[in-house]
Structures are given as C-alpha cells and as structure tokens.
Amino acid sequence: MIVTLLHIVWQTALRTWRKTLRRPVPLTFSFVQPLFWMLIFGFLFHRFTLGTAYADFSYLDFLLAGVCCMTVLFGASQAGIGIVRDLQTGFLQRMVRASAHPAAILSGKIGAEVTRLLLQAIVVGLLGIALGARPRFDIPSLAVAALALALFAIAYASLSCWVALKTKAQESVAVFVHIVNMPLLFTSTALVPARQMPPWLETVARWNPLTIAAEILRDALLFQRLPDPMRLLPLAILGVALFTLAAHGMARAADD
Amino acid sequence: MPINSQPVIRLEGVVRTFGAVRALDGIDISLPAGELVALIGANGSGKSTLLKILLGILSADSGRVEVLGLDPRRNRAALSTLVGYAGQDVALDPEITGIETLQLFHALRGHPGVDRERKISAIVEDFGLENFGERLVGGYSGGQRQRLHLALELMHEPQLLILDEPTTSLDPSGRRGLWDRLAAWRDAGHTVLLTTHDLPDVTTYCDRVVLLRNGKLLANDHPQALIARNSRAGTVITLSRPVADHEAVRRALEMLPGSPEIAIEGFTVTVWRNSHPEINEPALDILASLGMAVNRFERIEPNLANAYFRLGGAPLEQTRRPGGGGRGRNRRS
Numbered sequence: 001m002i003v004t005l006l007h008i009v010w011q012t013a014l015r016t017w018r019k020t021l022r023r024p025v026p027l028t029f030s031f032v033q034p035l036f037w038m039l040i041f042g043f044l045f046h047r048f049t050l051g052t053a054y055a056d057f058s059y060l061d062f063l064l065a066g067v068c069c070m071t072v073l074f075g076a077s078q079a080g081i082g083i084v085r086d087l088q089t090g091f092l093q094r095m096v097r098a099s100a101h102p103a104a105i106l107s108g109k110i111g112a113e114v115t116r117l118l119l120q121a122i123v124v125g126l127l128g129i130a131l132g133a134r135p136r137f138d139i140p141s142l143a144v145a146a147l148a149l150a151l152f153a154i155a156y157a158s159l160s161c162w163v164a165l166k167t168k169a170q171e172s173v174a175v176f177v178h179i180v181n182m183p184l185l186f187t188s189t190a191l192v193p194a195r196q197m198p199p200w201l202e203t204v205a206r207w208n209p210l211t212i213a214a215e216i217l218r219d220a221l222l223f224q225r226l227p228d229p230m231r232l233l234p235l236a237i238l239g240v241a242l243f244t245l246a247a248h249g250m251a252r253a254a255d256d
Numbered sequence: 257m258p259i260n261s262q263p264v265i266r267l268e269g270v271v272r273t274f275g276a277v278r279a280l281d282g283i284d285i286s287l288p289a290g291e292l293v294a295l296i297g298a299n300g301s302g303k304s305t306l307l308k309i310l311l312g313i314l315s316a317d318s319g320r321v322e323v324l325g326l327d328p329r330r331n332r333a334a335l336s337t338l339v340g341y342a343g344q345d346v347a348l349d350p351e352i353t354g355i356e357t358l359q360l361f362h363a364l365r366g367h368p369g370v371d372r373e374r375k376i377s378a379i380v381e382d383f384g385l386e387n388f389g390e391r392l393v394g395g396y397s398g399g400q401r402q403r404l405h406l407a408l409e410l411m412h413e414p415q416l417l418i419l420d421e422p423t424t425s426l427d428p429s430g431r432r433g434l435w436d437r438l439a440a441w442r443d444a445g446h447t448v449l450l451t452t453h454d455l456p457d458v459t460t461y462c463d464r465v466v467l468l469r470n471g472k473l474l475a476n477d478h479p480q481a482l483i484a485r486n487s488r489a490g491t492v493i494t495l496s497r498p499v500a501d502h503e504a505v506r507r508a509l510e511m512l513p514g515s516p517e518i519a520i521e522g523f524t525v526t527v528w529r530n531s532h533p534e535i536n537e538p539a540l541d542i543l544a545s546l547g548m549a550v551n552r553f554e555r556i557e558p559n560l561a562n563a564y565f566r567l568g569g570a571p572l573e574q575t576r577r578p579g580g581g582g583r584g585r586n587r588r589s
Contacts, residue, residue, distance in 0.1 A: 003368075003369070004363075004366045007363040007366075007369055008363050008364055008366075010363070011359060011360045011362075011363035011364070012360070012363075014356075014360075015349070015352055015356065015360055018351075018352055018356065019349075019351045019352065022351055022392075023351075086349070089345075089347055089348070089349065089350075090343065090345050090347030091347045091348060091349045093347065094343075094347045094408075095360075095361075095364055097311075097336060097341060098336060098361055098364040098365055098408075099336065099364040099365070099366070100333035100334075100336055100337065100366065101366075105364070254313070254332075255313050
C-alpha cells in the first residue's frame with residue numbers, strides 16, 4: 001500500500017518536474033522578479049535604519065531572507081494554474097478516476113512544486129550573495145529554515161490548487177494571486193522589520209505566515225539561530241489544513 | 257480474465273431526473289460478461305447519464321445499479337481498478353511523451369513497479385506505439401492520440417471497458433483498427449460497453465445493442481435479432497421529376513404485396529417491405545403506369561439503421577451518411 005502511494009507520488013512529481021523543465025521561459029523569469037526586488041529595494045533602502053536588532057547588517061542582508069520567502073510565495077501561488085490546465089483538458093479527471101488515491105496525486109504535485117520552490121529560493125539566495133549580501137549561517141539552522149519554507153510552500157500551493165479546483169478558471173487563479181500576494185507581502189516582515197511598522201500593522205504581521213517563515217529564515221541566515229519548534233507549529237497546521245482542503249477538491253475532480 | 261456468469265451490469269428500475277426532465281425513466285438492463293455492447297440513441301436519449309451512473313459520477317434517484325456486483329456510487333475506488341473508462345474527449349497531456357503517460361498511469365493504477373518496463377513494453381507493442389511513444393503527445397495525430405487514449409484504459413486489463421463515442425475523430429482505417437481491437441478484447445473474454453452512432457459497424461462487431469429514447473429502454477438484443485424483427489428491405493426510386501400527387505402514388509404503391517410502407521420526398525420514392533421481390537421490381541411498373549419516368553433505383557438490405565428508426569430512434573438526418581440513399585426512410589411522408 002505504502003509502496004503504491006509512493007509510486008503515485010513519485011510519478012506525479014516526475015510529470016510536474018518534466019513539464020517545468022520543458023517550459024524554461026517561465027522558470028527563467030521566476031528569477032528575474034526577485035533579482036529586481038533585491039536590486040531596486042536594496043538600492044532604495046540601503047540607508048534604511050533596521051534598528052538595534054540588525055545593527056550589524058546591511059539592508060540587503062536583511063532583505064535576502066524576505067526575497068527568498070517572496071519567491072516561494074509567488075511561485076506557490078501559481079501552482080493552481082497547472083491544475084486548471086489539466087482540468088480543461090480532462091487529464092486531471094482522468095488521473096483521479098484511474099487512481100484510488102487522489103490525495104497521493106495532489107501530494108506528488110505539491111511535492112514537486114515545493115522542491116522546485118526551495119531550489120529557486122537557493123538560487124535567489126546565491127543571486128543575493130552575488131549582489132553583496134553576506135549571510136552567516138550553519139547547516140542545522142538552515143535545515144530548519146528550509147523546513148519552515150517548505151511548510152509555507154505546502155500551505156500556499158495547496159490553497160492555490162484548491163482555488164483552481166473550485167473555480168476551474170485560470171483567470172480566477174490570476175485574481176487570487178493578485179488579491180492575496182501583495183497584501184500578504186506588505187503586511188509581513190519580508191521587507192521591513194516589525195519594529196519599523198505602525199503598531200496595528202505589527203500585530204497583523206505577527207500572525208502573517210509569511211512573517212513566520214521569513215523570520216525563521218532570517219534567524220538562520222543572520223544569527224545561526226534555531227527557532228523555537230512552536231514557531232513551526234502554525235505553519236504545519238496551516239499546511240495540513242489547506243492540503244486537506246485541496247485533497248478534498250481533488251477527490252471531487254473526477255465528478256466533472 | 258473475467259470472471260463468472262454474474263451480470264457485469266445490472267440496472268433495475270433506474271430513474272434519474274434533472275429538474276422536470278426524466279433523463280432515465282425506469283431502465284432495466286442486465287448485461288452478461290464477455291460481450292461487446294453498443295449503447296445507441298439520439299443526443300439527449302440518456303446515454304451519457306447512464307454512463308455517469310455506471311461510473312458512480314451520478315447517483316440514480318431510484319432503482320438499483322450494480323457494476324461487477326458493486327454499487328458504483330459507494331465503491332468508486334474499488335471499481336477504478338476493475339473498470340476502464342475512456343470519454344469522448346481524448347484527455348491527454350500534450351507536454352509529456354506517450355511512454356511517460358503510460359508510466360504515470362501504470363503508477364496511478366497501483367501496478368507494482370517491478371514489472372513496469374515489461375508491462376509498458378507489451379502495451380507499446382500491442383497498441384503500435386513504437387514509432388511515436390517517445391515523442392510529446394502534443395505532436396500526435398488523431399489516430400495516434402486515440403491509440404494512446406485506449407491503451408491507458410486497457411493497461412490494467414479491466415473486466416469492463418466503457419467508451420463514450422470512441423470512433424468520432426477517427427478516419428475509416430482508424431475506425432476499423434479500433435473496432436478490431438475492441439473485438440479482440442471481447443474475444444479475450446472482457447466486456448466492452450460503448451456509445452456510438454456507427455450503426456453499420458455495430459452490426460458487424462457488436463454482440464448486443466441497447467437502444468434508448470427519451471430516457472426509456474426501447475431495445476436490448478443482438479443486432480441481427482433486432483434487424484430481423486424491426487428492419488425492412490427498401491427500394492429507393494429516383495424519378496426524373498418531383499412527385500406532384502403524393503396521395504395517388506402512395507395509394508397505388510400500397511397495393512403491392514407485403515404491406516409496404518411508402519416514403520415520398522421530392523424526386524425520391526422509397527418502398528419498404530419485408531423482403532425484396534425475387535424478380536422485377538413491380539413498383540417501377542406502377543410508377544410508369546402513373547406516367548412517371550424512373551431515372552434509377554437502388555435496393556437497400558434490411559439493416560440496423562432501419563431497425564433503429566422503426567423502433568423510434570432519432571430523426572434520420574442525424575445518422576444519414578453521404579451516398580446513403582434513402583436508408584431508414586421508414587416514415588410516411
């Protein structure tokens with residue numbers, strides 16, 4: 001049973017990776033946006049006062065973790081587009097009908113997206129270093145940060161897939177991306193520390209999952225600090241909840 | 257290999273409504289294993305609703321439904337390994353190759369990974385995918401797509417294969433290839449249920465015809481039995497001028513032996529009888545006596561299309577083929 005499930009997950013992931021690699025243009029462009037953010041924001045805010053907590057770091061050092069998380073956010077939010085394409089061709093319905101395990105199909109899809117997004121985040125990190133950022137990390141704290149990013153990616157990719165499964169329209173996924181991404185980004189600490197925000201925004205930012213992921217990554221990249229495991233809990237709960245929601249939608253896809 | 261003498265499909269008093277429309281109206285069908293069965297009927301006759309109920313996608317409002325002894329609505333996961341379904345749309349991913357598609361579905365069907373290569377090689381050979389299996393599906397021709405489409409549904413050797421209008425996009429050779437493949441599958445002991453409008457091919461290949469009209473079951477029998485009971489021989493006579501007095505012509509031709517049915521339309525008069533006269537066509541003499549010049553005439557043997565229309569199938573225009581003459585023109589004009 002477990003072997004069968006893993007086989008489905010692996011083959012579904014393999015399909016997603018193959019399709020990604022056969023469309024190199026969107027993959028290439030996915031690096032351009034974070035590069036611009038680091039160039040423009042890094043230049044614009046290079047004299048920005050980060051506060052005492054980050055006194056030893058440049059704004060680019062601070063920004064790097066935020067842009068890595070932003071890359072994951074924007075990439076994960078588009079996971080549903082492939083689902084819509086599959087729904088429109090009827091291929092998704094066919095896959096779900098063929099299998100007794102629709103959640104395994106979703107796992108493969110989300111797993112492939114998360115792997116890609118983590119690799120993209122690493123490439124963005126390397127681009128940041130090339131632009132002058134100086135992260136100081138160790139392996140354990142970086143591994144925990146990668147786990148936090150993966151949980152965030154699972155949650156957000158699942159949400160995107162659920163929107164796609166419910167609406168079955170690329171336009172709806174695009175609207176979802178525009179409506180949700182920017183508010184989520186600007187109410188987080190991806191770009192500025194919480195201490196520099198107005199009090200109400202600081203409160204909102206504290207509950208923003210992007211903040212949680214960005215702060216864990218920032219702690220790893222700048223302070224080699226392992227997070228309190230309880231900080232991972234909200235991301236894990238969100239990931240499980242949204243994945244369950246999307247898996248339910250996936251199981252119903254065969255009804256179309 | 258199948259199985260036992262239990263019906264593959266059993267429907268008892270199945271009713272399904274959509275608002276005020278009764279899409280299925282008390283359907284009773286029992287299909288034995290190992291047959292190639294055609295489900296025919298006009299658009300809106302209830303075929304698609306019936307297929308969706310068999311696949312567990314829709315539930316019946318009332319009545320009993322069993323597929324391979326299971327309630328399809330409650331046992332969809334179990335039936336997914338026993339039933340293959342290929343819809344009217346050839347749903348494939350254009351961005352992966354045929355072999356990659358087979359590998360994916362091999363996993364989705366829950367087959368063990370150990371014999372994957374052997375199994376996929378066998379499918380590639382069986383379905384003639386050797387020459388294009390490594391190419392992206394987006395570059396396939398219609399026939400190549402159809403072959404892969406079918407291979408995906410047969411790779412797990414389902415006890416029951418359900419196909420929705422599989423011949424629609426195929427050229428004549430592709431159509432023949434598909435029918436031969438389905439017949440071979442049936443000969444190996446499996447059951448195939450398909451919807452189609454290809455009545456001549458149904459006559460050649462199918463063991464059973466299930467005919468629906470407006471959600472009601474009109475027939476469930478062997479094609480030759482349906483033809484023998486319901487079809488008639490036709491003579492299509494083309495005149496040099498359109499018929500002016502329909503009633504006079506009709507009255508004269510109805511005097512012929514065998515209780516003929518007469519259809520008149522423009523230049524064409526069609527006489528339907530139980531069998532063709534053994535010698536000359538007496539209808540020609542009658543028309544000549546009425547002062548009508550005959551350009552040519554053509555005989556049509558009893559066939560399924562004619563039986564279909566006599567049983568109350570859809571209007572002729574829906575299945576008339578180019579050059580088909582007046583086949584099935586059994587209605588009085």
